[in-house]
Amino acid sequence: MNDSADLHTLTGAYALDALSPAEAAEFARHLAECPACSQEVRELRETATRLAFAVAQVPPPGLRDRVMWSLPEVRQLPPLVVEPVVVPLRGPRWRQRLPYLAAAACLAIAAGAGVWAVQAQRDADRARDGNIQAEQRASDLETLMAAPDATLRTGSMRGGGGATVVSSQRLGRTAFVYHDLPPLGTARVYQLWYSQNGSMIPAGLVTPGRTDGAQLLAGGPRGADAVGVTVEPSGGSPTPSGPPVMVVPIPS
Amino acid sequence: MHAVARDNGPVAPGPGSLETLLERVSRGDQQAFDSVYTAVAGSVLGLAHRVLRDPAQSEEVTQEVLIEVWRSAARFDAGRGSAMAWIMTLAHRRAVDRVRSAQASADREQRAAARDHSPAFDEVSEQVERRLEREQVRRCLGQLTELQRESVNLAYYRGYTYRETADVLGTALGTVKTRLRDGLIRLRDCLGVTS
Ligand SMILES: [Zn+2]
Numbered sequence: 001m002n003d004s005a006d007l008h009t010l011t012g013a014y015a016l017d018a019l020s021p022a023e024a025a026e027f028a029r030h031l032a033e034c035p036a037c038s039q040e041v042r043e044l045r046e047t048a049t050r051l052a053f054a055v056a057q058v059p060p061p062g063l064r065d066r067v068m069w070s071l072p073e074v075r076q077l078p079p080l081v082v083e084p085v086v087v088p089l090r091g092p093r094w095r096q097r098l099p100y101l102a103a104a105a106c107l108a109i110a111a112g113a114g115v116w117a118v119q120a121q122r123d124a125d126r127a128r129d130g131n132i133q134a135e136q137r138a139s140d141l142e143t144l145m146a147a148p149d150a151t152l153r154t155g156s157m158r159g160g161g162g163a164t165v166v167s168s169q170r171l172g173r174t175a176f177v178y179h180d181l182p183p184l185g186t187a188r189v190y191q192l193w194y195s196q197n198g199s200m201i202p203a204g205l206v207t208p209g210r211t212d213g214a215q216l217l218a219g220g221p222r223g224a225d226a227v228g229v230t231v232e233p234s235g236g237s238p239t240p241s242g243p244p245v246m247v248v249p250i251p252s
Numbered sequence: 253m254h255a256v257a258r259d260n261g262p263v264a265p266g267p268g269s270l271e272t273l274l275e276r277v278s279r280g281d282q283q284a285f286d287s288v289y290t291a292v293a294g295s296v297l298g299l300a301h302r303v304l305r306d307p308a309q310s311e312e313v314t315q316e317v318l319i320e321v322w323r324s325a326a327r328f329d330a331g332r333g334s335a336m337a338w339i340m341t342l343a344h345r346r347a348v349d350r351v352r353s354a355q356a357s358a359d360r361e362q363r364a365a366a367r368d369h370s371p372a373f374d375e376v377s378e379q380v381e382r383r384l385e386r387e388q389v390r391r392c393l394g395q396l397t398e399l400q401r402e403s404v405n406l407a408y409y410r411g412y413t414y415r416e417t418a419d420v421l422g423t424a425l426g427t428v429k430t431r432l433r434d435g436l437i438r439l440r441d442c443l444g445v446t447s
Pocket of ligand 1: 007008030034036037038
């Protein structure tokens with residue numbers, strides 16, 4: 001009785017795959033004889049699925065082809081009432097392809113990861129070093145992402161890498177979310193600018209040495225028609241010293 | 253061998269139709285599979301990325317999961333839940349298995365350590381069309397107690413077992429079990445999930 005009462009409480013852990021293999025096997029046996037737990041696990045799995053939707057990201061363009069191309073080589077199983085098990089890819093063919101996988105960097109990394117990343121990072125910051133600045137920055141970015149009028153525009157950088165510019169006129173904030181920026185060494189730095197009627201207004205420097213990250217621009221997007229990126233001497237410049245390596249328009 | 257329907261743009265199937273697509277996939281219909289890909293690849297990849305925190309490994313897992321969907325579509329049992337839940341369960345298990353393997357864990361510690369020194373966060377670019385879903389999930393997560401939310405977060409998005417979760421949170425095992433359950437139940441009710 002006691003054991004069984006205890007088992008009933010495992011529906012949540014089971015639905016989240018948080019049991020050890022032995023416990024999961026035992027609970028699976030229990031499920032076969034406990035309709036209440038079965039129903040609950042079904043519902044909690046559907047709930048967990050919503051947590052997955054919330055972190056969806058844009059798959060890199062090559063992934064679809066890689067999957068589609070491999071289909072003819074995969075024999076399909078006949079129907080059978082057995083829970084399927086995912087088999088890891090093995091074999092020389094896949095190993096050859098791994099470098100491509102690794103190279104296909106996380107393109108326009110996306111998505112909803114944001115909200116949780118903010119929460120998780122904020123907790124981590126708080127717990128580990130009480131980094132109030134980071135918390136504030138995360139919180140500002142989170143607010144910006146959640147703004148109902150936030151727009152997202154994506155661009156690629158000459159020479160590699162790319163970025164998404166998130167801006168909200170209502171909040172008067174803009175974020176620059178970048179990935180795979182080509183490294184510049186120590187003497188130079190990426191500088192951000194608002195473009196407004198042809199003039200360039202300094203909007204901050206990308207943290208030197210970072211190739212992936214997110215940051216808020218100094219100043220707001222009001223009146224600006226684009227965000228530009230230039231390569232400048234370390235410390236930045238009052239005006240661009242060369243043509244932009246990327247320009248991302250901001251909808252007004 | 254070519255991806256079909258790509259140029260029609262992503263069209264998320266309505267309720268029920270993913271099940272229909274899987275039925276066609278189980279008979280070797282590649283065009284149906286292409287639609288399944290469109291419907292689920294982003295969520296599978298995003299989930300794998302949350303758990304594994306590594307783009308290359310996340311793509312591998314996504315590829316493995318989708319190929320498994322192709323391979324065992326005939327074994328999807330609609331009596332046991334929706335097609336989406338079936339696929340996302342495959343995805344979560346696969347990602348969790350990988351992150352729990354010794355090598356992956358070592359990598360994960362390293363990555364987590366590296367992450368501690370990073371600014372606010374790296375992964376914030378988002379898909380506009382996902383915003384509503386995310387907003388709703390976030391709002392509902394906001395209604396959980398902190399312990400419920402932390403427990404669900406660590407178990408689902410980090411792939412921790414409930415024992416690891418209890419360790420990390422400094423909480424009794426029984427408490428974590430209960431918080432995972434009542435936290436998910438509260439989420440279920442808030443999101444209006446039915447089954
Ligand atoms: Zn039970």
